[in-house]
Amino acid sequence: MVKVLKTGLFSTIQDLGRHGYQDYGVPYSGVMDMYSASVANVLLGNDEYAAVLEITMTGPTLEFGCDTSICVSGANISPKINDTLIKLNKPISVKNGDIISFGNLVWGFRAYLAVLGGFKTENVMNSYSMYQGVTKQSMLFKNDTLLIDVPLKDFARKHATIKIRETHFTTEYIEVFRGPEFEKLSKGQQDSLFEQGFTISKENNRMAYQLEEPLMNDLEPIITSSVLPGTVQLTPSGKLIILMRDCQTTGGYPRVLQLKETSINILSQKFTGNPIRFMSSTNSE
Template identity: 45%
Template sequence: MKTGKISIITPGIFSTIQDSGRFGFKKYGVPVSGAMDHYAFRMVNLILGNQQDHAVMEITMAGPVLQFSKSTRICFCGGDFDLQLNDLKVAPNEVIQIQENDIFKIGRSKQGFRGYLGISGGFQSETVLNSKSMYEGLTDEFRLSKNTSLAFNAENPSFENNYSSVRFDDRYLADKYIPAYPGPEFSKLSKFQQLKIYETEFSLAASSNRMAIQFEGNFENDLKGISSAPVIPGTVQLIPSGKLFVLGKDCQTTGGYPRVLQLSEYAFHVIAQKAPANLIQFKRLDYKN
């Protein structure tokens, strides 16, 4: 395989390599990881004609400056970031042709919080437990660093126009409503609390990260801890102090706090794109028999 290198001139605020996730290892306490916004992740690979689980770069809030050693094709989906190729503005959600020594800059996000840079054939970083997703303590690197490099397949496979189109629907970036099912301990809330949790606007805290999305303030409750029980990304936990948080893709595999809500798949895409101080409101979904 002919390999190209991407030099990371600056890494951005928090940039990582992610794929669809690391499955089959939860019994060992290994998080699933993977792209926070799975919709944007899938779309960037689809636009490039990649396999749906090819590794991409996940960018948080403000992105890196990258230089390519070989020609290739890239695409950017997700939040509305400022994108420049050799100091000229380029559009997201479409294939961008890269030439040798080109410099690609990903600026700050104007809407949304995370963006996804895909490349033809996916990023060729290390595979650990069947996944390229970076995770601290498991992979050699847990975020991209300045003056390091990434490998990619520079074979430049043929890219034929099949006369079909792929449209990235970015309306979810502005959606403040987060569809959520009642969780296993939802019934332990009082009737008033059950209504209030769906009627309250919550503001995202600056401490939010890939492990957990946290909210400002407290949600008054008298729930105690529970015996350690399974949790997954999108589980909403309520701790005795009243702090409410949504577990992210790097969350633990079990938890001892009441699981009051569970986000839908769409809801996780939406909340993954929310920045600190953004307001959200949970929207009730009910299970169908």
């Protein structure tokens, strides 16, 4: 087991999401950055659906109650074991009683802690992903106990490596497709979406990212229609809202763009004040 000594800013258990229940209004949820989470699981030899701990900006402090192996990927939040810095994207053995903690945020925004075999917390609708109203807990709390498998022996693959895409954390470009209501925009509005830069506002979380700069909008609201992670909505006030993993399943704002899956991953590593630019996927081939 793993005991939560401190929670950090916002730490949750996530896997690849809750699929097949959107008709009932249940969000997908799942890890915000599937790329980084998959790196951690692959390096440990876990199944791709294994649940990981998603850590946002400020990390928790955890005490391990058994020997196991871990891997930390994604943002660099200065992870430490017993106050000694450890490397990202590398399988590491931990012993019973070891404490992992996190320090300063160096780059990125969300880190992922994988354990051998994955976390074994509450499973609802075939997913371990925490979400308020679906699971009993929507985030970690102090003194929580997280169940994990106790391996028969140390499986840490000490020489396992993987090349990390640096641009995943540095690029400002977000590749998108045209949304269902894109053609209703004027030529000037369409050009503005791709020619001007945008800034992530302080209103950013697992449900949606809002952008600071408005886009002139004279479109009529649409009949409530389906939305999904990566849908870019345009509000009557001209606010652009990018839906993320915990988004609702329907919405009434025009859907002007749709992020590629890789773009959702990239955006999840950005936070307040970071610049982004939309880039048409058809122009990136």
